[in-house]
Amino acid sequence: MPPTPPPLPRALARTPGTTLRTRIYRACLDAIVDGRMAPGTRLPSARQLAADWRVSRNTVDDAIAALQADGVLVRRVGAGTFVAQAAPAPAALRPPSAFARTALAEVSRWSRRAAATHAPGAVPRAHAFVAGLADLRAFPLDRWRRITATRLRTGGSALLGYPPSAGLPALRSAVARHLALARGIACAPEQVAIVNSAMQAVDLVVRMLLERGDRAWLEDPAYQGLRATLAMAGVRTVAVPVDADGLDVAAGIARAPRAALVHVTPCCQYPLGTTMSAARRAALLDWAARRGAWIVEDDYQSEFFHDGRPPAALAALDRSGRVLHLGTFTSAAFPSLRLAWIVLPPSLVDTFEAVRGQLDHHSHAIAQAVLADFIDGGHLAAHLRRMRTLYRARRDALVAALARHGVDGTRLVAAHAGMHVALRLPRGRSDRAVTAAAAARGVAVMPLSRYARHVRVSGLLLGYTALDEGAIERGVARLAPLLR
Ligand SMILES: Cc1ncc(COP(=O)(O)O)c(C=O)c1O
Known part of the structure; x- marks a missing residue:
């Protein structure tokens, strides 16, 4: 028989950032929920617990009082403190x-x-070669903390109520100015809506514009989350192949000329990293205008265009009001922020706000206020400049390490933009098998075929943005023997 664990731990867990009172509260609650202290069990005296855990008696009293107020512990005068009969039962877990x-x-x-x-x-965690991770150590957290403190002080309780569903006006204006400078998009702040993520933007757009059974073009290969989002809305996706010039518009028209919507990543195709040519952009805008279809331009990772300037956004070229332009702060700032934007044609602004209002209503108001100040103070632009320099150096380090270890550079599909490179495997090699072999060597890669629907692609996605040059070299040294 294994030894019975003690009802309460002999030492309190060391949880950085939590108070002693919280740690005592949790230790007691865990013991009750795990079944180590059944209903009716008598707790050791507060004096005993204070001595065992080397904390003050007052702190123990405080935590026990909170558990009594929650109805988890009951005090019987003269007898002690007991686990309540109605305390949460272990069977609930x-x-x-x-x-x-x-x-x-x-x-x-x-x-x-x-x-x-x-x-x-x-x-996802920073490990060679997990894709799409910003280097969070380089984020100006001190600046963010100071702006947050100032905002909470000056904004006061007004920040605690319901913000508008389309986003805080200050952030909508800041994003409009940022997009004018960074992407040449001329839009009014009222056309910008703030959402939690690019995927939420796609979800809302599809609910707003399509009926169940409508068809939508989706790049092949594409991010899997997109396929799932469209499918869950009952939309029939039509996979349209991507080549070196981006989405093959003629193939899309041949397969589904009457599609109602297309989702594209023209600046930096996800996952291949290619950029859509000017001729294809013109053809796509032309088809959408003639057909009356909507273009969802997902500008994912366009912040990191390493060689030259990013091409004009479709939203900056559109003359027919058919483009909805979206981007995310996941890569521009940090993933846990959960804020993204969508630029809507003026005709759709009110409906979008109404649809969002009926669902989860709004995004985090305090985070929006802080982000608005961060952008308006020039800190986002400065951060992006620093990250572009850092990521470009890491991209160079990855390409150089691959060459040094005998991996032919012509196998790179594209490396001029984004946060990963896509590497083709020699004909006949299964990318899933190479992925499994790499995992056995402690290297995490993503097989390109996971993103494909009909096209036959075999390759690997290698993320590099969260890795320093030493980690890149060590990762390539382990991976390269599988690629030759
Ligand atoms: C094309 C594309 N858009 C958007 C996202 C995710 O953005 P968010 O984190 O804002 O949902 C991804 C994630 O890989 C993506 O591939």
Whole structure:
């Protein structure tokens, strides 16, 4: 028989950033929820706990008083403190996988498919060569902290209420100015709506503009999250191949001439990294204007155009009001911020705000206010300049390391923009097999075929933006023998 664990830990867990009172509160609650202290169990005296945990008696009293107020502990005068009969029972805790297995039979077809390709609990972390991660160590956190403190002081309780569904006016104006400078887009602040993420923007756009069963063109290959988002809205996606000039507009017209919407990544195709040619841009705008179709221009990672200037955004070229332009602060600032923007044609602004208002209503107001000040103070532009220099050097380091280790540079699909490079594998090599072999050597890569629907591609995505040059070299040294 394994030894029974003590009801309460002998030492308090060291959790940085939490107070002693919180740690005591949690230690007691965990012991009750885990079943180590059943209802009716008597707690050691506060004096004893204070001595065991080397904390003041007052702190223990404080935590116990909070648990009493929650109804988890009860005090009986003259007898001591006990776990309440109605305290949470351990049976309430079932392992999540048990839930997942039973739920799969009951959920919609779309969710089942989304769940099949999603690894629960998988959180991307800075490790060679996980793609799309900003170098968070380089973010000016001190500046962010100071702006947050000032905003909370000056904004006061006004920041705690409901902000407008389309976003705080200060942030909408800041984004409009930023886009005018960075992307040549001339739009009024009222055309900018603030959302939580690029994917939420796509979700809202599809709900607003399409009916179930409508067709939408999606690049092939494309980010899987997009396919899932469209499918969950009941939209039929038409996979349109991408070549060195970007989305093949003629192929799209041949496959689905009456599509209602197209999602494209013209600046930096995701995941290949190619840039759409001027002729293809013109052809796409022309088709959309004639057909009355909507173009969702996803400007993902356009901040990191390493060689030369990024090409004009479709939203800057559009004369027919058919382009909805979206971008995200996930890569420009940091992922946990959960803020993104969409620039809408004036005719759609009110409906978009109404649709958002009916769903989750708005994005985090304090984060929006802080971000507006961060942009208006010139700190976003300065941060992006620093990151472009840093990422370009890392891109160069990756390309040089691949060459040094005998990987032919012509295998790179594109490396001039974005936060990863896509590398073609020699004909006949399975990218999934190479991915598994790389994982066995401690290197994380993404197989290109995971993003493809019909086109046959075999390659790897190598992210480099969160890695210093030493980590890039070590990663390539381990990976290269699998690529030759
Ligand atoms: C094309 C594209 N757009 C948007 C995103 C994600 O943006 P967000 O984090 O704002 O949802 C991704 C993620 O990889 C992507 O590939």
